[in-house]
Structures are given as structure tokens and as C-alpha cells.
Amino acid sequence: MGHPKQTSSVTPLRAMSRVICFTAFGSLLLGQTAALAQSATQVQANTANSRSTAQGSTTNAAVGFDEEIDVSAAPAAAGAAGNAEEAQQRPAIPDAQSGDDITGSILDEDIRRLNTREAPVDETPRRRAAESASTAETPGIPLGTFVLRPSVTQSINTETTKDGNTRQRRAFLETDAAATLTSDWGRHQLSVTSEGAWQRNISGEGEEQPSFKINGDLRLDLPRDTVAHLTAGYNFYREDTDDPDAIANATQQSDVQEFSAGASVQRDFGILRGTTALALTRSIYSDATLASGATVALSDRNQTTGTLRGRVGYELSPALIPFIEATIGRTLYDETRDSAGYERSGHSYGAKAGVEVDLGEKLKGEVGVGYERADFEDNRLSSIDTATLDASLLWSPIRGTDVNLDLQTSIQPTTTAGESGYVSHALTTTVTHQLRDNLVGTMIGGVVWRDYPTDSTINDELVYSAATGLTWNINRYLDLTSTLGYELTTRKEGSDSQQWRAGLGLKLKR
Numbered sequence: 001m002g003h004p005k006q007t008s009s010v011t012p013l014r015a016m017s018r019v020i021c022f023t024a025f026g027s028l029l030l031g032q033t034a035a036l037a038q039s040a041t042q043v044q045a046n047t048a049n050s051r052s053t054a055q056g057s058t059t060n061a062a063v064g065f066d067e068e069i070d071v072s073a074a075p076a077a078a079g080a081a082g083n084a085e086e087a088q089q090r091p092a093i094p095d096a097q098s099g100d101d102i103t104g105s106i107l108d109e110d111i112r113r114l115n116t117r118e119a120p121v122d123e124t125p126r127r128r129a130a131e132s133a134s135t136a137e138t139p140g141i142p143l144g145t146f147v148l149r150p151s152v153t154q155s156i157n158t159e160t161t162k163d164g165n166t167r168q169r170r171a172f173l174e175t176d177a178a179a180t181l182t183s184d185w186g187r188h189q190l191s192v193t194s195e196g197a198w199q200r201n202i203s204g205e206g207e208e209q210p211s212f213k214i215n216g217d218l219r220l221d222l223p224r225d226t227v228a229h230l231t232a233g234y235n236f237y238r239e240d241t242d243d244p245d246a247i248a249n250a251t252q253q254s255d256v257q258e259f260s261a262g263a264s265v266q267r268d269f270g271i272l273r274g275t276t277a278l279a280l281t282r283s284i285y286s287d288a289t290l291a292s293g294a295t296v297a298l299s300d301r302n303q304t305t306g307t308l309r310g311r312v313g314y315e316l317s318p319a320l321i322p323f324i325e326a327t328i329g330r331t332l333y334d335e336t337r338d339s340a341g342y343e344r345s346g347h348s349y350g351a352k353a354g355v356e357v358d359l360g361e362k363l364k365g366e367v368g369v370g371y372e373r374a375d376f377e378d379n380r381l382s383s384i385d386t387a388t389l390d391a392s393l394l395w396s397p398i399r400g401t402d403v404n405l406d407l408q409t410s411i412q413p414t415t416t417a418g419e420s421g422y423v424s425h426a427l428t429t430t431v432t433h434q435l436r437d438n439l440v441g442t443m444i445g446g447v448v449w450r451d452y453p454t455d456s457t458i459n460d461e462l463v464y465s466a467a468t469g470l471t472w473n474i475n476r477y478l479d480l481t482s483t484l485g486y487e488l489t490t491r492k493e494g495s496d497s498q499q500w501r502a503g504l505g506l507k508l509k510r
Contacts, residue, residue, distance in 0.1 A: 155505025
């Protein structure tokens with residue numbers, strides 16, 4: 001007579017043990033009091049169930065069921081009954097969102113882990129660059145809708161000048177003042193920049209070199225992708241003794257005042273960009289003072305120059321815009337003839353093609369090549385023409401290092417009797433490097449080639465200059481500055497001239 005089929009107790013035992021393991025692991029992971037209480041209740045219930053199940057197994061073994069019974073052979077009805085019984089014995093799982101305790105399953109993986117994962121080698125963590133003392137901007141002084149940022153530098157300097165066999169030394173105090181005034185408007189912008197220097201000799205001999213300039217720029221944001229600029233400025237400086245138009249043996253060269261005004265309009269026409277600009281410059285020269293005390297009138301150099309410029313650019317991309325540009329100018333001297341009897345007024349023309357580059361912080365600026373010509377009303381003065389190469393680039397090879405390259409070709413008229421002028425090729429490179437968080441080093445190198453026409457009686461000149469400086473940011477409002485510079489002017493005929501300068505100062509800024 002066959003034995004009736006019985007449902008094995010192995011299935012509920014395994015189920016109960018798995019529930020216990022998962023519940024215990026979850027309680028250790030989450031560390032919540034409620035989960036620990038639920039685990040304890042479940043352990044007690046499962047323990048009681050295990051004991052009763054074990055007793056049933058012993059009874060079955062007594063009647064001859066000591067062999068292992070195949071779980072898959074159990075009827076579906078019996079399995080369903082076992083699952084129902086298991087569900088009754090298993091404690092109810094609380095809703096994760098019904099209480100105040102929220103399970104970690106809805107949190108980020110890195111938040112749940114005590115030992116967060118390391119980023120791969122090719123994954124750079126996003127960190128906000130800390131603002132260094134050298135790059136931090138002063139808060140400025142609020143003035144209505146404007147912000148004023150002034151600065152004053154007081155330095156003590158020494159200078160040695162050698163011209164042929166003549167040597168001069170002097171020590172002097174120099175006060176440099178600068179300020180920027182910027183509007184804080186929702187539309188349009190007005191910015192005004194100014195800087196000046198005042199010198200006073202405290203020992204030795206040498207000419208003092210005061211200077212001052214101020215420039216304003218009003219930007220108007222007009223409809224239809226149109227931007228207009230209205231500019232005005234004033235520049236005062238004393239002519240250098242190495243200038244080709246300087247008066248020989250003068251104890252004080254001429255003071256030059258320049259007034260400027262201009263307007264420009266730029267508009268985008270889809271992929272085309274057009275610019276039209278008009279600039280006016282007025283130059284006034286004072287008398288020069290000789291060693292004997294006599295003065296030399298230089299009013300015949302007073303002039304007014306107007307220049308009209310037009311540019312059209314084609315936008316290949318926002319970072320690359322080729323362009324063509326044309327300029328025309330007119331120069332009028334106050335006196336029809338200068339002291340030597342020459343008519344210096346004339347016309348100038350120019351054209352060039354180039355490209356504007358804007359690669360963000362890495363590289364921006366423009367490069368252009370072209371042609372320029374200047375004609376004079378006096379037939380005795382020959383015209384001057386030259387090929388031009390202009391460049392203005394700002395390059396940042398690495399963070400904290402900026403390289404500024406400036407190359408300019410221009411025609412410079414002169415008032416020397418019988419001479420038209422010369423072509424100036426000027427190259428200047430400035431490298432600024434942040435040595436430390438509060439220490440910035442600057443190096444400047446330049447060369448100017450004054451190229452006179454072949455029929456000129458004046459030989460070409462080369463001017464080399466080099467300078468270096470350190471700025472230590474003591475705090476946001478105070479800097480310690482130091483400078484060291486050298487300049488050499490070489491001539492094919494005549495003696496060369498040299499100049500050394502060194503200085504140390506404190507800069508107060510707000």
C-alpha cells in the first residue's frame with residue numbers, strides 16, 4: 001500500500017532563512033532603528049516556525065520519510081498553500097514613503113557608500129578654481145550706477161642715461177595714479193579710464209617726464225544687431241629726447257597735448273559684419289627750452305587729422321572672421337607753411353586684409369597685411385608708401401601665463417627740413433606669469449625700426465627695449481612693485497644712446 005505524498009518542509013525553511021539573511025543585511029546597511037525592530041520580530045517568528053517545521057520533519061522521518069524528497073515533485077496546490085502560509089508568517093513590509101524614514105534606494109550611490117568610488121584617470125573632477133590674490137578684483141567705490149576703482153603707486157627710481165660720451169644720472173620720485181569708472185546699466189555701457197605720472201628729481205640731473213591721459217567709451221546697444229561707440233580722449237606727454245623731432249641740446253622738450261574724438265557703428269548682416277568708423281585727432285605742441293634759457297616755438301607742428309575707416313568681415317565661424325579694410329585720411333596743419341617753408345598738409349590712404357581670431361581664453365586678436373601711402377601738398381616732399389603687417393594677439397599657453405604680441409606698421413611724418421618722414425615698424429611682446437598665488441612676474445621686450453626713405457639724409461634707427469618687473473600682492477588693496485628696464489638706440493651714423501632704469505614702489509588700490 002503506497003504512502004500518501006507529503007509536502008516537504010525544506011521549501012519554507014529555505015525561504016525563511018533567506019528572508020532572515022536579507023533582513024539582517026538591510027538593517028546593518030541602513031542602520032535604522034525601525035528596521036532593527038522589524039528584523040527582531042521576524043527572527044522570533046521564523047524561529048518558532050522553524051521549530052514547528054523541525055518537529056514535523058522528525059515525525060515524517062519516524063514513519064519512513066527519511067529519504068530526500070524532490071521539491072519539484074510537489075503539487076501546485078500544495079506549493080500554493082505553502083506560499084500562503086509563508087506569507088502569513090512573514091511580517092508586513094512598511095511602505096517606504098509612508099513614514100519619515102526613507103530607504104537609501106532612492107539616494108545617489110555615492111551618498112549611500114561610506115567609501116566613495118575613485119574617479120577614472122581620464123575623468124577630471126570638476127573643481128572651481130580658487131580666486132588668487134593677484135587676480136582678485138577690488139570691490140571699488142559705488143557712485144550711483146557707476147563703480148570707481150582708483151589706484152595710486154608711489155615709487156623711488158634711479159635712471160642713468162648715456163648719449164655718446166655724455167652720461168647723466170638722476171634719482172627721482174614718481175607718483176602714478178590710475179582709475180577706471182564703469183557703468184552698471186542693464187543696457188549700454190560707459191567706461192572711462194585714466195592714468196597719469198608725475199616725477200620729481202631728488203638728486204642728479206635729467207629731464208622729468210610727466211604724463212596724463214584719459215579716455216571714454218560709450219557703447220550703445222542698438223536694435224537689429226547694431227552696436228555704436230562714441231569715444232573721446234585727452235593725452236598729455238613730454239616729447240622724449242630720442243624722438244626724431246626732438247630739439248637738440250634742449251633742457252626741456254615740447255609738451256604735447258592730443259585731443260581725440262570718434263564714432264563707429266558695427267552691424268551684423270547674417271554671416272557678414274560691417275564696421276564704419278570716423279576718428280579725429282588734434283595735436284598741440286608747446287615751446288622747447290634750451291640750455292641758455294631761450295625757447296623755440298613749435299606751433300608750426302600743430303595739426304588736425306581725420307580718418308575714415310570701413311571694414312567688412314565674413315563669419316566663417318564665431319572664432320574665425322576674415323576681413324578687408326580700407327582707410328582714407330586728411331591732415332591739416334594750422335600754418336600753411338612750417339618754419340622751414342614746407343607745406344606739410346596732405347592725404348593718406350590704406351588698405352589691408354586679415355582675419356579675426358577668437359578662441360576664448362587661449363587665443364584672440366587679429367592679423368592683417370596691407371599697403372599704406374602718404375602724400376604731401378608740397379612737391380618737394382616725396383611721398384611715403386610701405387607694405388604693412390599688423391598684429392594684435394593675446395595668447396595663454398597655460399593657466400596663469402599670458403603672452404601679448406603687438407606688431408604695428410605706420411607712417412610717421414616729420415618736421416625736419418626737407419624730410420617727409422619715416423616708416424615705423426614696432427614689435428612689442430609682453431609676458432605675464434603668475435609665479436605664486438600672490439606673486440606675478442612681467443617681462444617686456446620690444447624693437448622699433450625707423451625706416452627712412454632711400455633719398456633721406458637721415459639714417460635708419462633701431463630702438464631695443466627690455467624690462468622686467470615683479471608684483472607682490474600683500475593683500476587685495478596693497479601691492480609691492482619692482483621694475484628694471486634697459487633701452488638702446490643704435491644709429492648707422494652718430495653715437496648710440498642707452499638708458500637704464502630701476503624702481504621700487506607701493507601700490508594702493510581700491
